[in-house]
Amino acid sequence: MADRVLVIGADAAGMSAASQALRTAKATGRDLDVIAVDRGHWTSYSACGIPYWVAGDVASADKLVARTPEQHRANGIDVRMVTEATAIDTDAGWVEVHDHAAGRLERLGYDQLIIATGATPVRPDVPGADAAGIHGVQTLDDGGAVLRHLARPLERAVVVGAGYIGLEMAEAMVRRGLAVTVVDRGREPMNTLDPDLGTQVHAAMEAMGIDVVTSASVTAFETGPGGVTAVVTDAGTFPADVVVLGTGVRPATDLARAAGLPLGPSGGLRTDDTQRVVDGVWSAGDCVETWDRVRGDWVHVPLGTHANKQGRVLGTNLGGGSARFPGIVGTALTKVCDLELARTGLTEGDAVDAGLDHVAVTIESTTRSGYFPGTKPITVKMVAERPTGRLLGAQIVGRDGSAKRIDVCAMALWTELTVGELAMTDLAYAPPFSSVWDPVQIAARKAADRL
Amino acid sequence: MADRVLVIGADAAGMSAASQALRTAKATGRDLDVIAVDRGHWTSYSACGIPYWVAGDVASADKLVARTPEQHRANGIDVRMVTEATAIDTDAGWVEVHDHAAGRLERLGYDQLIIATGATPVRPDVPGADAAGIHGVQTLDDGGAVLRHLARPLERAVVVGAGYIGLEMAEAMVRRGLAVTVVDRGREPMNTLDPDLGTQVHAAMEAMGIDVVTSASVTAFETGPGGVTAVVTDAGTFPADVVVLGTGVRPATDLARAAGLPLGPSGGLRTDDTQRVVDGVWSAGDCVETWDRVRGDWVHVPLGTHANKQGRVLGTNLGGGSARFPGIVGTALTKVCDLELARTGLTEGDAVDAGLDHVAVTIESTTRSGYFPGTKPITVKMVAERPTGRLLGAQIVGRDGSAKRIDVCAMALWTELTVGELAMTDLAYAPPFSSVWDPVQIAARKAADRL
Incomplete structure (x- = not known):
């Protein structure tokens, strides 16, 4: 049977x-x-x-x-x-x-x-959090609810939380013509990056016309007969016709x-x-x-x-076969307008929290050879363990062609390479695709030098 | 002192x-x-x-x-x-x-x-090979010589050899308005890829208006008072006002x-x-x-x-320090018009030549999520050793966003991962950047299944 x-x-x-x-x-x-x-x-x-x-x-x-x-x-x-x-x-x-x-x-x-x-989306444990017009975004049914809501004539959206979903939803709302405010508890948006890279995300959001309010905690949602009317934070109150929760799940x-x-x-x-x-x-x-x-x-x-x-x-x-899930290294990426961002492993903040002796370096380079048409800026931050040199994590922020380079760092983390070894691996080079030292390797080299 | x-x-x-x-x-x-x-x-x-x-x-x-x-x-x-x-x-x-x-x-x-x-560029050992107008492309001085030559009113260029330099120079000549013929000894252009992927390169070259002549060996260069006038091959004679050698160095x-x-x-x-x-x-x-x-x-x-x-x-x-060059895995890439191509490690042909027991798989996927605007086709071919499952090599041909993915394969080769392990690594995913299984991992998974 x-x-x-x-x-x-x-x-x-x-x-x-x-x-x-x-x-x-x-x-x-x-x-x-x-x-x-x-x-x-x-x-x-x-x-x-x-x-x-x-x-x-x-x-x-x-x-x-x-x-x-x-x-x-x-x-x-x-x-x-x-x-x-x-x-x-x-x-x-x-x-x-x-x-x-x-x-x-x-x-x-x-x-x-x-x-x-x-x-399940986390709802802030504050008054009004269950009001109509406050949307989590986790299922297609959630997405449908947001779109039905947006079919009404709305003016102002507030996104709570500036992580992946918050950023992506904020951009979506801007593109649908709403005035968008993003409120976040952190020093800078995107707290899975270190704040020094978060500043670039902040700037990109503002360049898109998003009002970014940092270091702000939501204390309540004001409501009217039609549902939510404003988001109250310890940094001010922000009128809202629609609210999206990007506060995690x-x-x-x-x-x-x-x-x-x-x-x-x-x-x-x-x-x-x-x-x-x-x-x-x-x-x-x-x-x-x-x-x-x-x-x-x-x-x-x-x-x-x-x-x-x-x-x-x-x-x-x-089904009677044999397979193992080998774990993860914490790789993720997204984009805000044309700014790409990615991370894997530990941030500098993570390394500090974990009490790890480490070095952190940040380099600025280009996605293609510096002289090649269409080359774009890329920032790579790398964290390595001291004194072993083992890569602990990497973060990338940059324009077109930047973020997927995080995969090389993810592979290095996966196999526990040192930054010195990563700097010497055989990555693909041609002027339309990379500088002669890939930006990831420039960062790895600098980290190795620092060690 | x-x-x-x-x-x-x-x-x-x-x-x-x-x-x-x-x-x-x-x-x-x-x-x-x-x-x-x-x-x-x-x-x-x-x-x-x-x-x-x-x-x-x-x-x-x-x-x-x-x-x-x-x-x-x-x-x-x-x-x-x-x-x-x-x-x-x-x-x-x-x-x-x-x-x-x-x-x-x-x-x-x-x-x-x-x-x-x-x-030094290899010159075919045939009559006329030292004629004026036949250019190797290895130094900036060589490049300058080509450009001085192209300043004359020329109509027809022949590129000998359809490798990296041959392809890149053929495209350059087309963009300068010349009628370009590429002659190559191989079954398909770009013999550092297997011929089944070379066909895509062939098609991209023809789409750009390049006349591609394969399985053709140069037997002589015809010359006149001004230098080279034609490239003679065992597959026909091709008039040429300028010749570029892409026959290796x-x-x-x-x-x-x-x-x-x-x-x-x-x-x-x-x-x-x-x-x-x-x-x-x-x-x-x-x-x-x-x-x-x-x-x-x-x-x-x-x-x-x-x-x-x-x-x-x-x-x-x-200088008195200590460093080691750890070798290479054979990674390279280029593009022809908007077709990107990349390789690392062994091709299927290499594995056959080396007498290695192996499996080879080819998959078609997309550079972004299939539903995401701007997603492009990508082909990944992967060769793995049997029965160990060790990755032996990978080849990628595709449009914008394809070729640099070869770096993940290069890292896997570097650290001697199996295709089964590669399929399970933590690569970055978001709809604007990748399908939920990265194309490289789809190929690795298929190779692992095949083993």
């Missing part, structure tokens, strides 16, 4: 896992019967694409969907949308689900459970917690490197903690690229 | 070495007296930039010069231009030089000798050979990883053989990026 696999959450992690489990099972001769439930309306979509959908770069939500429920069904997965898991019993092996469309509550038994419940693990499953300090599920939580229970994506190879610690880093990889690892193991 | 350092060749390798030697000597308290001789008119220039100078992307030769003779002199190096080394005596410790400006021959004694004589080591210094099969000098040839003699750049970490063999790869790194290593050691 087939093993029943029940998937809670039909986005990247859950459906990658389900699809891979079926592929692997086919190869290993196992028989799986897969049901996936999701409380929303969409499967396997790019949540990272939502700001670009809101901005108008992407024409419709459909474009962000890699696979529809119908496509998953055609692949043999029993996908049930608008169906919310409401309880898990791992002893008895069932999940209670609420089919909102049919208005029916039922228990679905399972042999193997995949928890892929993702993450937390793992959506209430069910898992209630079921007594192991969670880390972030609230994320703890898995082994096969993505197994406990016998018969698996998890992947934004609801898990992930091993950070540089920090040597568990972290919560909700990113689609990890969700997809973890889902694939999970599915391979569940 | 100061040690006298004599440098033969004042381009990237030689002058990087000289400058670094002085910097290191200052730190180690050594006293060096540096003389550099060069038969040409320019120091420390980007030879890689010559095609872009010819094309008009770069306004003048000056722009390609990183440091002028005057600047080097201001840094304490006695630079003597238009001064050709004509003999080396390593036993007695002198070099005979011919100062063409003064018409004077003299012997310069040295304590430490740096041979940085670079490389050989190490310029006639002096070194005559001095009895150790050369490899390519004719390049053999050095240790400090860039020392023999006691008191050093070498770097296009005149040396370099250790290929993937092949496990010496190779001749004349590239500015290696020349600069080797020069720096050489100078550090000569």
Whole structure:
């Protein structure tokens, strides 16, 4: 008889896992019967694409969907949308689900459970935070809600939080013609970069016409009959017809917690490197903690690229194959207007916090040979451990052609190279693509010299 | 008393070495007296930039010069231009030089000798090969000669050889309004890629209006009173007002050979990883053989990026410091019109030639998320060793944003990752920069699956 696999959450992690489990099972001769439930309306979509959908770069939500429920069904997965898991019993092996469309509550038994419940936007714990017009941006349904709201004649948007989502949503709002204020608690926007690079982000935001308010904490939301009317901070009150929360997310693990499953300090599920939580229970994506190879610690880093990889690892193991998720090094990037920014590993601030003896260097260079048409400025900051010389982290801010260079640093972190070695690796050079020493290598060389 | 350092060749390798030697000597308290001789008119220039100078992307030769003779002199190096080394005596410790400006021959004694004589374009060994109007493109003086020639009213250019220089010069000629034919011996242009990717290069060249003649060997050059008039091949005769040789270069080591210094099969000098040839003699750049970490063999790869790194290593050691050149993995890239191409490590053809048990996979993907505006096609081919899974090499052909991704593969080769591990590394993802699995990782995953 087939093993029943029940998937809670039909986005990247859950459906990658389900699809891979079926592929692997086919190869290993196992028989799986897969049901996936999701409380929303969409499967396997790019949540990272939502700001670009809101901005108008992407024409419709459909474009962000890699696979529809119908496509998953055609692949043999029993996908049930608008169906919310409401309880898990791992002893008895069932999940209670609420089919909102049919208005029916039922228990679905399972042999193997995949928890892929993702993450939930953090709402500031202040008065008015639940008012209408205050949007988190985590699901396609959230994105749709923002767009419906923006269809009204609005003038002023406030974005709370100047991280990845905050920046991307702020730009989207500007491009839709709103006056945008971004308020953030940090000294500079984008606190996953050191403040000395954050200043460039700050300047790029202002150049786009965004009003940037730093070192400001939200203390309340003012509301009227139609919902939110202003964001109150300790640095002033900012009128708002619409508010977007870019204040981060937390793992959506209430069910898992209630079921007594192991969670880390972030609230994320703890898995082994096969993505197994406990016998018969698996998890992947934004609801898990992930091993950070540089920090040597568990972290919560909700990113689609990890969700997809973890889902694939999970599915391979569940299907009877063998795969390991080897952890992350903390790589991320985005852009604000034409300013690209990227980071991997530890910032200087992280190194200080961790009490690591280190050197930090920053270099200015160009994306192409200095004499080549279209060359753009690039800033690379690099942090290395003293006295070993091991690369600890890198940050890049620059124009077209800058940010993806972070991948070289990510590879160096992955393999624990020293900055001296990184400076001597064989990176591609031709005048339209790089200076003769790649900017990453100029920074590595300078760090090695400093050591 | 100061040690006298004599440098033969004042381009990237030689002058990087000289400058670094002085910097290191200052730190180690050594006293060096540096003389550099060069038969040409320019120091420390980007030879890689010559095609872009010819094309008009770069306004003048000056722009390609990183440091002028005057600047080097201001840094304490006695630079003597238009001064050709004509003999080396390593036993007695002198070099005979011919100062063409003064018409004077003299012997310069040295304590430490740096041979940085670079490389010389290979001329086909056929009748007429020395005719006027047939240009190698290796030095700024060569570039100047081409431009002086192109100032005449010319119609037809033939480029012999469809490698990096051949492609870049063909494009330059097209952009200057000439009708261009490229003849090459290979099945497809760009034989450092496998032919299945070479077809894309072929198509891009034709789309630019270049007449591409493959599987054709040059048998003679027809000449008239003004120089070359046609290129004769076994696939037809092609009229030419100007001919550019893209048939590769050989190490310029006639002096070194005559001095009895150790050369490899390519004719390049053999050095240790400090860039020392023999006691008191050093070498770097296009005149040396370099250790290929993937092949496990010496190779001749004349590239500015290696020349600069080797020069720096050489100078550090000569100046009393300690540095090692760790070898290369065979990374290179260029572009033809808007088609970018890159390679590192072994091609499938190389793996076959080496008798390695391997798998080769090719994937088609996009440079950004498929739904993101401006996303472009990218093809990645990857070769992995069987059964170990070790990455052996990668090739990339694609549009804007494709080629520099080869650096991730170069890093993986450098650290001997398997394709399975490469597929799971933490590369940067956001919709404007990549699909959720980077194209490189899609290829690595497919190769791992295939193994």
